[in-house]
Amino acid sequence: MHRLPPEVKVVAAFLGVVCVVAVPREAFAVFGGYFLLLVAVWALARIPLGWIARRSLIELPFVVLAVLLPFAEGGARVEWLGLSLSAEGLLAGWNILIKGTLGVLTSLTLAATTPLRDMLLGMQRLHAPAILTTIATLMLRYIDVIAGEARRMRLARISRGHDPRFLWQAGATARGVGALFLRSYERGERVHLAMLSRGWTGAMPQLSDARTAPRDWIYGLTFVAAALLLTVTGFVMT
Amino acid sequence: MTGAPPASVVVRELAFAYPDGHQALFGVNLRIEPGERVALLGPNGSGKTTLVLHLNGILTAGHGGVEIAGMAVDRSNVKEIRRRVGVVFQDPDDQLFMPTVRDDIAFGPANFGVRGAELAGRVDDALAAVDMAEFGDRSPLHLSGGQRRRVAVATVLACQPEVLVLDEPSSNLDPVARRELADVLLRLKGTMLMVTHDLPYALQLCQRGVVLDDGVVVADQPIRELLADADLLQRHRLELPFGFSPI
Structure with missing residues (x-):
């Protein structure tokens, strides 16, 4: 995973997030599937859970809104532990929370396996x-x-x-x-x-012209295929 | 064409004024033969840096001209000129901008169209030439001042320049780093122009000294002779360190 060319990882992470975002929010089980997929990647790449957990705290300021939604939204109410919550707001909050979390976790996985300079190289190769x-x-x-x-x-x-x-x-x-x-x-x-x-003309020269092997693309996109399968399942379920 | 190669650098009647009207050079003449090592001396504000920036076409002459290995510097050939003239700037942090040493050394030759195995070979050769072979994958940030300076030299050597221009190579170096850099520079074969205030360093590394003051060349002679001329040095705000005798 660490040795995979950076452009493959960037594309896979991007497509993975797109798959997550596309899923209908009511397909609760599917989100568990994504989480398991990420856990599988972490195991393969030997990324310690603690590393991910500590860094995922960065998400907190962004999910405050999601927590407020069940209280603020109107519409049908549900009673829970003596609190009156909006059903619509609960769903909207859940939607932001779960998709945001999965997005952050995916980015962290990319960050954990790709040094910054490789990331830049990958972006450059992706034009x-x-x-x-x-x-x-x-x-x-x-x-x-x-x-x-x-x-x-x-x-x-x-x-x-x-x-x-x-x-x-x-x-x-x-x-x-x-x-x-x-x-x-x-x-x-x-x-x-x-x-x-030193001859700069406005564009970074390509310092290595190594082509990405099709095998690497296939390996990287296998995970995207799994994510896509989950997305389709989500649509079928709801 | 006879067998003799053209002079590495020919500067003819070069005059230049900055856009704000400040005239920095008033008709500079200078000729440097292939393989010569020349020290360019002079007080601050004498026009040394302005002259250097003309050699690789960053500034273009207001009057007169510059030729590098037989090619006149003009707008159409700046790329080739910049390959022929390698400038090592004073602060290595200005020169080294890539995340790793290898990438930085590859930047120059890659701009000039070198790719693949040849590029890797150039980088390895340049690293070896400055005794930094095992530091290729480091970030410039994690190197000492002396190591950074040597890497900055390597970034230019990798372009295989006709003329190596060094701006204050010994500034901010401790004595050992200064000596290590001298060892590296003395091993190099090509033409070298060294801008410096460090007169003993000029004596150690160069055969010839050129003094620039107020935008004109006021002395051009063998370096030892030049440094022994106390009157000349005093007239142009140059001074040997306490206790140092060039003879």
Whole structure:
């Protein structure tokens, strides 16, 4: 799974999410099927459950709305533990919650098996717009450089007695952010100059021309086929 | 055509003013033969960087011209010119922008159309030339300053340039890294132009020194002779480190 070409994984993950989104929300059992499919992938790729579980917490802020829906929606009510909930709202909330969760889990599976730079390579091979892959490549490289610069500027500030605990001291921090922006902008110009000097013409050159083996595509799309089968089952059930 | 190869670099009466009106070069003449190692010296603001940016066609001459190995630099051939002139910039963080060292070294030759096994070979050769063979899959972020500087040199060597141009190669290096870089540079065969304030380094690596001040060449002579001329150095804000004698 880790060695599968990145473009196969990107396509498989995307199609997998499309399958999940397409399923009617009442096909409850089918969602369990997707979950089992993901668990099978994790087992194959030896991704620890804890790794996935910790990172899936990122979803929480986004599902708040889903939790509110059963209370806020109108229509037929159901009684549950003394609470009066909207049936329509329950279904809508469930829809967001389950599809969102499965989407996050799929993305995490992709992230767990694909280093960022491979992901970029995959996007490039899939002919994603060159400007996007270039920006992402540069961001990947320079985020740490800029963070280092910010760290040094902060050190220099607090060494001169700056203690940004009080509101009226926030000004210095704000100016620091401005200075950082200017520095990054100037660095951007220097990087561009250095790239031009090595023959840059506006598009990342393909650094490896390895073709994706059909076998890899078939392997990757097997999982998509399983997901598609579940989707069809969902439509038949409802 | 006789057997003698054309000069690596010929700069003729080069003058240039920036769009804001600041005139940086006033008629520079310079000729560098194949295999020569030349130090380009001069105080800050003397036009050194402007001259370097003319050599690979980033800036185009206001007046006069530049020839690289017999080819005049103009808009139509900048790509070939940039292959022939490899510029190593001062801050390796500006030069190294790819996620891994290998990718970064492959970037230049790939832009010039090298692919597949030849590209991989170029990368391996360039890594070996700067003693960084085992660091290919690292991120530039996780290298020391000296290693980054050597990788920056490799990114340019992989393009197999006619002329290697180095901008302040020894800045921000500790003494060992500085010496390691010198070892690497001394092994290289081609033509080299080194912009520097580090006069002992110029003496160690170059045979000839050119002093640029206020946009004109004010001295062009064997480096040892140049550094021994205390008056000349003083006139152009150059200074040997305390206790250093070039003789």
